[in-house]
Amino acid sequence: MARVDGRASAQMRTPKIITGFMPNAEGSCLIEMGNTRVICTASVEDKVPPHLKGKNEGWVTAEYSMLPRATHTRTSRENRSGPGGRTMEIQRLIGRSLRTVVELPVLGERTIWVDCDVLQADGGTRCASITGAYVAVALACQKLVANRTINRMPIISQVAAVSVGMVGTDDLLDLCYAEDSTAAVDMNVVATDKGKYIELQGTAEKVPFDRARMNRLLDLAQIGLDELFALQRSALG
Numbered sequence: 001m002a003r004v005d006g007r008a009s010a011q012m013r014t015p016k017i018i019t020g021f022m023p024n025a026e027g028s029c030l031i032e033m034g035n036t037r038v039i040c041t042a043s044v045e046d047k048v049p050p051h052l053k054g055k056n057e058g059w060v061t062a063e064y065s066m067l068p069r070a071t072h073t074r075t076s077r078e079n080r081s082g083p084g085g086r087t088m089e090i091q092r093l094i095g096r097s098l099r100t101v102v103e104l105p106v107l108g109e110r111t112i113w114v115d116c117d118v119l120q121a122d123g124g125t126r127c128a129s130i131t132g133a134y135v136a137v138a139l140a141c142q143k144l145v146a147n148r149t150i151n152r153m154p155i156i157s158q159v160a161a162v163s164v165g166m167v168g169t170d171d172l173l174d175l176c177y178a179e180d181s182t183a184a185v186d187m188n189v190v191a192t193d194k195g196k197y198i199e200l201q202g203t204a205e206k207v208p209f210d211r212a213r214m215n216r217l218l219d220l221a222q223i224g225l226d227e228l229f230a231l232q233r234s235a236l237g
Contacts, residue, residue, distance in 0.1 A: 004178045005034070012162075012174045012224050017135055017235040026112075027139030029235065031132030034176060035122035040132035042140035043113045058107025058154075060137065062094035064129060066118040090126045091116075093199060097130050097159050097190050098137055100198050106154035107144075112137055123177040127161035127188055131228050134159050135235050142236075158193040158232055162224035164217045166209065173220050185209045189221040193229045 007013070013034030022028035027042035048059050064087055068074045078084055083091070094116060102112075114137060116129035137155070144150045163175045166185035180186060187202035202214065209217075 003172065005176060009170055010173050010220060010223050012227055013176065015131075015228060015231050017132060017231055019135065019139060019235050025136070025140075026143050027136040027141075029132050029135045029139070031128050031135070033122075033124055033128045033174065035120055036124055036128050036176075037119040038125060038128045038132055039115075039117045039119060040129065040136040041115045042133070042136040043115070044140055044144065045111045045113060046109070048109045048111050052109070056105065056109060058102075058104045058109065059111045060095060060098045060102050060104070060107075060114065061111065062091045062098065062114040062116060062129075062133065064091040064094060064116045064118075064126075066121060066125070070118045070121040090129070093126060093190070094130055094133055097161070097198050098133060101134070101155055101157045101159045101192060102137065102141075103154040103156055106150055106152060108150060110144075110149075112140055121177070123175050123180040124163045127163050127190075130159060130161040130190060131232065135232055138232075138236055157196075158229050159190065159198065160193075160225050160228040160232065161188060161190040162221050162228060163188050164221045164224075166207075166213065166217070171213075171216050171220055173224050185213065185217070187214075187217050187221070189218065189225070191221075191225055193225075 016032040018030040021030040022041045025041040026044045114133045118125050164187050165175050165183040167179050167183050184206040185204050190198040
């Protein structure tokens, strides 16, 4: 099957990470996955949530939002009624993904706030957010070490995310919106560079999938993850 943008089935959209995109933040980047663009910032705050006070342990949490015209039609802002269900689910996923690879005691009683703001959406915004958020957090932690605020890097591995799916009868890597919206199976894979999975979000929209299909999709996802891990390392120097 010919893809809408001419890519091969196992080919990523061209990924790009620009660090220091928001100079006022302790860590930031712009991540582009084709026409999906997300600003990721990491801000350090010298306090923790109430349940962590006195435990000499830090926290990493995330917020996610989408600009009204990030999509083909205007999406209303969520600041009046609070975040919707989809937004809450995505920002919790981002936070969980980052906390898995950060040694929270090394941070001391500090919170790293991660903000992921979607400028343009063409599928895979949560995957781009996780991949870019890791870079922003790593940059913020580098600054904490350089300033001798903490004595060593708290990051124990990289984390990235990519989408895969079945469109028609084909297994495809890194779905754009046109593919995602018609996919019979849609899966988001969040993993570390040490081969460990953090979350697998696999959904059959039309046709149930078996273990063999899932294994093929996970193998396909690994191709994209390896490319994203290399991109992160390059961005962090």
